Amino acid sequence: MSTDVLSRETLYAEAGRMFQRKKLMSFALPAVILVYLAYVFFAFDIPGLAERARWDNAQTLMSDTYSYKTHVTRDNRNGEVTVAIEGERKGTYDTGSAPDWVDLNGQTTRIDLGGGQIVTFLPNNALRFDIPSYGVIEAAMVGRSIESNLTGELPDWISSSRSRLQITTDEGRVSLTRNKTEAFNYFVGWELFWFTLDSPYHGHSLFQILFGDQIVNGQSNLAGAWHDFWYNPMWHHNMVAWAIFETILMAFLGTFGAAVVSLPLAFLAAKNFAPLMAVRFALRRVFDLFRGIDGLIWTIILARAFGPGPMTGALAILLTDTGSFGKMFSEALENVDGKQIEGVASTGAAKSHVYRFGVIPQVTPVLLSQVLYFFESNTRSATIIGAITGGGIGLLLTQAMLTQKDWEEVTYYIILVVLMVMVMDTVSSWLRNKLIKGE
């Protein structure tokens, strides 16, 4: 029949057109993406990035995350020698005591940097540095300027001027100025992570603390050690733990508070339950508004009223999520099965019972799994919001980052944040699985 032929021809033509379109799409789409990426490449000034980048910062960051340095400093005006970990007051050794690689001997101090490199602080503000692969460098502060045995072309790891001499080797760093003579020795690890120097438990192994003799009289080792670890004045483990808790608290209160608030509202905004279409429409716009005013703006507004702290963060999450939950919950409610509701209603149940037995059991697993999913992602958001409102681990993290020197603390916080998020992730997906499978 002719219609058959006709339809076959149109089909062929149609197929041809579709192929044309597919072909065009498969080339046009990547081309568009490529053009866009090229535009962004220049809009973000990526070619200029290499110049602006501070690779020395990256190096500091990397080396500081896994190593620390101990300063041995001689005050050139009074000849006093101090040994301090990271140069910090809390990490300073008592006067006259030092780790075993430093030999304090009256006027001379002998420092073994390792690898055969030995620094000696000599009397009269003089300095001697033995480097096996280079030779012996001798320098002294004479009057107001430095005199040394360095002559000719200097390697780039030595910088020498009239007022300052600095030698950086792979084992450490030595510097001499008018005010002080200083040697840095680098070690792998996080300094004083367990105990600070003033704690009697410093330098004892875990075995000694658990099973050894009592270190402090009249106090059990475990209790004392725990106290000194928990209140470690450099790492503040107690404050960090509290900050983590505060972050989780913000996420918890925000997410579940939003769920509690938006459940009744969602009934009013769902097509099949709304008493008034005007109310439904108004509520939907309110949800849009609350979602649209982002967590960032909520945080700023609320921080003005309530001041910085976890409450502000929790409320910011609560308000944003009320918008999201209101929308999601009302959509879930619109998709409920009417049969179960009719069944309950046919027994003559009151309106509240219809909701309680006809609707809630149907939507609970869906809603709870959505809420848990948000809880998990809000733990991350709470870290960021905390950085702005001043609460939780986010604040500690940004503060440590902004000082730009304690990168080992930053690393510690990052590890804790990642662990926290992973734990929340696991717990929430375990709970969601349980709920969906109805166990």
Added chain:
Amino acid sequence: MTYLPTDTRSHYVALVRRKRLYGGLTLGIFALLMISGFGLANDRNAGGFWKGLPNIFDFPAAVWEDTAKHLAEVPGHLVTYFPALMETINIAAVSTLVGAILGTVLSLLSTRGLARWPAIIPFFRRIMDLMRAIPEIVIALMLIFVLGGGPVPAMIAIAFHTSGALGKLFSEVNENVDLKPVEGLASVGAKWGQRMWLGVIPQVAPNYFSYALLRFEINVRASAILGFVGAGGIGYELKNAMSWGQGKYDEAAAIFILLFLTIVAFDQLSSHVRNRLISEGGH
């Protein structure tokens, strides 16, 4: 063993009672946690909740007052800050794009039946977990330290996180893929990349697209927030405008308007497009 009707009944009633008790207990514990949690958060806050509540409209009122005074300048501010807004949107778009591409690769490498190297599927899964777990702000701040301020740190940070997040969602999509086209391609000697590109991607593209769109919406918010901590875009401008202080909030108001409109626009757009995708699919 046979139950008498009364036995069944009492058994059922007992079961229901126990269930109610557990439900009630859970609710009770939940309520207790919420109340004590809010109490605790309130104590730790600089200003209390009840003390601050009357002031909640102070800031919006101040912003409104300043804006009303300089109403004529607001359109000008909108124009001034439009490039910053574009930067924020660009950060979100590029990072979603890069994240989606990386996420696709990661998800294909970590789906059973599709993976290039089935033995190291768990490795790729852990990588994605890790990428998802590191909050954007951490990477952004570290990169700001090295690369300086600007959009690039935010872009890399968000793209990194997005790769992990989308990778996980994509691999869930991949699990429902029809393997016949893949086998067909394998039988004619297609390489792994060809099998994926021609056999898998056409099947999953609509779902991928829908997830990527949702992620884009999230990333617009994220890039605004990261701007606030120093990574460029509208968030950075907002922080500056806020620091002018009272009496000059009209610029902040303009930024609020821009940010709000953008978020609402993308929110509506993405839910509209996703609804269309779902109804087009017909199932």
